[in-house]
Each structure stands twice: as C-alpha cells, then as structure tokens.
C-alpha cells in the first residue's frame with residue numbers, strides 16, 4: 447500500500463532540527479529511534495508503508511491540500527460541518543426531550559455512559575498518551591485497538607490527531623499552535639477544528655506511526671468506525687440507543703476533549719512555571735479521565751501518569767497500570783523526581 451505524500455513533497459531532505467524536536471515531544475531520543483521504536487520483532491512485522499518524507503516544520507503553516515491519507519471527507523468540508531452540527535443538534539434535542547418530555551430509559555443512559563468512557567479511554571490512553579507522546583509501549587494488535595477506539599470518538603484519524611497534538615506542544619501558546627486560547631476561547635475550544643490550516647494530516651510530525659498501513663487505513667477511513675458504532679447503538683436500542691449511545695455521548699466527548707485545549711489553558715492552578723498557559727484542574731481531570739492535570743503534562747509530557755500527586759485523580763493511568771499488570775502494555779513512563787519537585791530547568795528540559 448503506498449502512501450500519498452503531501453504535495454509538494456520536500457526534496458531538500460530532512461529538517462533535522464525540527465524532526466528532533468518532534469522526536470522529543472514524542473518521547474523518543476532521536477530520529478533513528480523513531481524508526482526502531484516498535485516493540486514488534488522485525489521478522490514478524492508485515493510490510494510497512496512507504497517511508498514518509500519529511501517536510502519542513504514551519505510555525506505559519508500554509509493551507510495544505512488534503513491527500514488520500516486524510517480520507518474523502520477532508521475534501522468536502524461542508525459535509526463535515528453538516529455532520530458535526532447535526533449530531534450536536536440531535537444530542538441537544540434528545541437532552542431536552544429527556545428533561546421536558548417523557549424522559550430517558552436506563553438502557554439508553556447506560557449505553558451513553560459506556561460509549562463515552564470507552565471512547566474517552568481511546569482518546570486519553572490512545573490518541574494522546576500513546577500516539578502523540580509514546581509514554582508507554584504495547585504490541586501491534588493493541589496499538590490498532592487503541593487507534594480504533596480513538597477513531598470511534600469521531601475526532602478524525604490517529605495520525606491527524608496525534609500529529610497536530612505534537613504541534614500543539616511544539617508551539618504551545620505561540621504562533622503556530624493549533625488551538626491556543628490567545629486566539630480566542632471559541633477558536634481554542636472548537637473553531638480550530640474547521641480551520642483549513644489544520645485540515646491535512648501533518649505526516650511530517652508523525653513519521654513513527656505513519657509507517658503502519660493499518661493506521662493509514664484508519665486515518666483515511668476515519669468516518670467508518672463512528673458510523674459502525676452509531677449503527678450498533680441503533681441495532682441495540684433503537685432511536686434512543688442511537689441518540690444517547692452515539693449523538694449525546696459523542697457531543698459530550700467532543701466538548702470534554704475540547705475543554706483540555708480551552709479551559710485547561712485558562713482555568714485552574716499552575717504548579718509549574720511553564721512557558722505556556724497550561725493549568726491543573728480537578729473538574730476537567732474527572733471529566734476526561736485524568737487529562738485535567740494539564741500543567742503537569744506540559745511540564746513533563748513524557749509521563750504516562752499526569753496526576754503527579756496521589757490525590758490527583760488520573761483514571762486513565764490507573765487503567766493503564768491494570769493493563770500493564772496483565773501484560774497488555776508495558777514500560778509505562780513515570781515522572782522523574784526532578785520533575786515532581788519542579789527542578790527541571792523548564793518545559794524545554796522535558797522535551798519541548
């Protein structure tokens with residue numbers, strides 16, 4: 447399977463400075479580690495996709511035409527808009543119907559909670575802590591399962607999400623950041639999602655995972671798992687299953703995820719004097735299974751654990767510890783003593 451490259455592809459070679467920075471954000475020591483980081487013995491690996499050629503990483507990204515790896519929806523932006531707002535309007539209708547109408551059944555509510563938390567785990571443990579930051583290791587099957595769960599959350603594909611997130615850390619609250627509140631709360635919350643600058647998958651930021659054909663496939667067909675989930679909810683519990691198991695759950699999931707980009711850079715406490723505006727917020731941490739300890743995370747992003755104190759509840763980390771105990775994941779990275787005590791020089795020392 448060949449990988450269509452962003453056009454025009456850079457012919458002048460690798461921007462090693464930029465890629466080294468990306469590698470740090472991704473918690474790998476250098477560029478060669480990126481290609482050797484897989485835990486799967488080479489002999490067992492199926493053929494990889496064509497290597498991804500790097501582009502220069504610039505702060506002011508020009509509008510870039512989507513490629514096949516972005517999937518068909520990237521070229522028909524109005525379809526994404528319509529789907530996005532239809533799901534949210536349907537969710538609002540279902541909630542109003544439940545509050546002012548005949549209510550909502552226990553099955554629909556249980557389905558909503560199950561699809562919310564399962565997919566939140568796909569985002570926090572999968573898209574964020576694994577694909578964007580490589581804070582632990584796992585095998586290729588579970589890697590695919592994490593990507594599938596994340597994709598079902600209807601936040602586009604794993605390469606797009608994790609690549610842009612690496613960009614967020616690279617340029618936090620500076621020109622070139624994907625969703626800084628300095629561009630306004632609405633933009634940081636959800637306006638950036640439809641900014642054409644971020645439409646294409648930044649393959650140059652995620653070469654370590656772009657080489658897996660199955661991840662390219664999920665990235666290209668990112669709308670298939672959500673459709674399958676919606677159909678499954680409908681098959682299980684009819685219209686209320688579709689509305690609560692998919693529409694309400696997905697809307698809550700979107701806004702819970704967005705609060706990490708918007709509110710967690712505006713509201714909360716700052717334990718560490720990071721160069722960005724990240725904050726720690728218990729409420730957001732509870733809502734997002736641990737992602738609210740965002741100032742900790744910006745200070746030391748290479749850690750699988752984001753709650754640095756025992757009372758900083760981090761459900762994603764607890765679940766990862768459980769998975770590590772049965773051997774599904776391993777090598778969970780912990781914050782070093784210097785990070786816990788705030789003795790790192792700056793976020794730059796933590797790989798920014």
Ligand SMILES: [Zn+2]
Pocket residue numbers: 574578579611615743747
């Ligand atoms: Zn992050």
Ligand SMILES: [Zn+2]
Pocket residue numbers: 614618706707711724740744
């Ligand atoms: Zn952030």
